[in-house]
Amino acid sequence: MEQKIAVLGTGVVGQTFAERLTNLGYSVTIGTRDVVDTLSKTAPGPYGNPPFSTWLKAHETISLATFAEAAQQASVLFNCTKGDASIDVLNLAGAENLSGKLLIDIANPLDFSNGFPPSLSVCNTNSLAEEIQRAFPMLNVVKTLNTMNASLMVNPALLPGEHTVFVSGNDNRAKEETIEFLKAFGWKQANIIDLGDLTTARATEMLLPIWVRLYSTLKTPMFNFHINIGQPI
Amino acid sequence: MEQKIAVLGTGVVGQTFAERLTNLGYSVTIGTRDVVDTLSKTAPGPYGNPPFSTWLKAHETISLATFAEAAQQASVLFNCTKGDASIDVLNLAGAENLSGKLLIDIANPLDFSNGFPPSLSVCNTNSLAEEIQRAFPMLNVVKTLNTMNASLMVNPALLPGEHTVFVSGNDNRAKEETIEFLKAFGWKQANIIDLGDLTTARATEMLLPIWVRLYSTLKTPMFNFHINIGQPI
Numbered sequence: 001m002e003q004k005i006a007v008l009g010t011g012v013v014g015q016t017f018a019e020r021l022t023n024l025g026y027s028v029t030i031g032t033r034d035v036v037d038t039l040s041k042t043a044p045g046p047y048g049n050p051p052f053s054t055w056l057k058a059h060e061t062i063s064l065a066t067f068a069e070a071a072q073q074a075s076v077l078f079n080c081t082k083g084d085a086s087i088d089v090l091n092l093a094g095a096e097n098l099s100g101k102l103l104i105d106i107a108n109p110l111d112f113s114n115g116f117p118p119s120l121s122v123c124n125t126n127s128l129a130e131e132i133q134r135a136f137p138m139l140n141v142v143k144t145l146n147t148m149n150a151s152l153m154v155n156p157a158l159l160p161g162e163h164t165v166f167v168s169g170n171d172n173r174a175k176e177e178t179i180e181f182l183k184a185f186g187w188k189q190a191n192i193i194d195l196g197d198l199t200t201a202r203a204t205e206m207l208l209p210i211w212v213r214l215y216s217t218l219k220t221p222m223f224n225f226h227i228n229i230g231q232p233i
Numbered sequence: 234m235e236q237k238i239a240v241l242g243t244g245v246v247g248q249t250f251a252e253r254l255t256n257l258g259y260s261v262t263i264g265t266r267d268v269v270d271t272l273s274k275t276a277p278g279p280y281g282n283p284p285f286s287t288w289l290k291a292h293e294t295i296s297l298a299t300f301a302e303a304a305q306q307a308s309v310l311f312n313c314t315k316g317d318a319s320i321d322v323l324n325l326a327g328a329e330n331l332s333g334k335l336l337i338d339i340a341n342p343l344d345f346s347n348g349f350p351p352s353l354s355v356c357n358t359n360s361l362a363e364e365i366q367r368a369f370p371m372l373n374v375v376k377t378l379n380t381m382n383a384s385l386m387v388n389p390a391l392l393p394g395e396h397t398v399f400v401s402g403n404d405n406r407a408k409e410e411t412i413e414f415l416k417a418f419g420w421k422q423a424n425i426i427d428l429g430d431l432t433t434a435r436a437t438e439m440l441l442p443i444w445v446r447l448y449s450t451l452k453t454p455m456f457n458f459h460i461n462i463g464q465p466i
Contacts, residue, residue: 119357119358120357123356123357123439124352124353124356124357124442125352159461159462159463160463161461161463162461163461166443193447193450194450195443195446195447195450196446196449196450200443200446202442203442203443203445203446204443206356206439206440206442206443207439207440207443209357209435209436209439210399210428210433210436210437210439210440212436213428213429213433213436214426214428214460216429217426217427217428217429218460218462220462222462222463223460223461223462223463224460224461225458225459225460225461226458226459226460226461227447227451227456227457227458227459228392228394228395228396228456228457228458228459229392229451229453229455229456230392230393230394230455230456
């Protein structure tokens with residue numbers, strides 16, 4: 001039987017993961033607050049992309065359900081929500097539907113309240129990933145992929161040359177399972193750096209301030225951090 | 234006449250810059266709080282390196298003076314102090330000795346009060362570089378080189394392959410002068426990224442949390458960030 005995955009969030013990041021995971025053979029349900037409301041929206045997305053209902057019709061093997069229904073069916077969840085919504089969304093998913101499951105957290109605690117560039121709503125001695133882990137101790141939270149554009153997350157070969165993805169988490173088995181997903185997306189072992197426990201997510205979330213400024217400077221989101229150690233790792 | 238440079242700080246970073254700048258033909262004076270006290274110390278440095286007086290004897294063309302004397306003679310200053318001492322050191326140098334000069338700020342606001350890894354004492358919506366600029370508006374502060382090991386700062390060729398140095402500052406002429414130093418150290422134009430004004434120093438100082446964790450993971454300081462944009466820039 002296909003492994004069931006819940007993608008939390010209907011935005012471009014959620015769509016990107018849902019499509020890629022479906023193409024890799026997983027059974028994907030996207031979670032949302034209100035299925036009827038999500039399907040009734042007709043306005044284009046923030047990047048001029050089509051409304052969610054149009055996208056979903058073009059991806060007929062992907063299901064849409066409430067956060068709770070999506071989480072209940074799944075063994076693995078991808079947190080593709082905005083950072084300021086993540087805890088609320090997981091509360092809607094319900095602790096009883098999260099127990100013992102892997103949450104791959106790619107969200108960032110971006111604070112746009114003062115416009116662009118955003119600051120972080122939590123950083124330095126705390127992180128969004130740790131806040132999620134503390135709020136849902138029954139989840140195995142692994143932070144990864146949050147340091148680049150969504151299209152690169154699931155298809156690193158879109159950017160030629162070597163570049164790096166970081167992994168942070170408290171549970172080694174959960175990190176191993178996450179790394180299998182990364183490899184399925186196309187990440188080479190040599191470009192995957194396990195930084196250690198979930199406190200190291202502070203460090204990867206703190207890459208976002210330079211990411212957004214590089215986006216302004218380079219005029220493209222198609223770049224990534226590469227940790228050059230002068231030799232193959 | 235040789236251009237006179239003040240290196241503020243007698244630690245390994247200051248020594249590294251003083252030696253490299255001297256070898257490039259600059260006239261270098263290292264600034265310290267108390268010349269007699271600095272020369273009288275006989276304990277080895279924190280990395281087992283020789284005491285400063287021993288190092289200085291082996292570098293006889295480099296002078297030692299008070300912060301004020303070093304700053305007064307110089308047209309360019311390198312801030313090689315610890316972040317938590319930088320403002321104090323510049324006060325000792327004296328505002329009257331800083332007016333209109335370039336300060337190349339490579340310090341980081343590391344807070345070791347809770348041990349390793351350090352957090353940052355200022356970040357997110359502020360930076361050490363901006364604090365220095367606000368305290369000394371007559372200085373032209375340029376933040377650069379703070380995102381890597383000192384030996385790589387002044388000799389990037391020590392690490393094979395491409396890697397990146399960032400530049401932040403409010404004054405374009407000061408940034409151009411800084412970039413000339415970077416090129417003298419061996420940095421290729423294609424690997425120098427001007428991020429914009431001094432607020433972008435928030436973003437480069439916020440690279441330190443992942444730098445210190447990578448140092449723990451990789452067991453070497455000989456690595457650096459490379460911004461891979463998939464083609465030569």
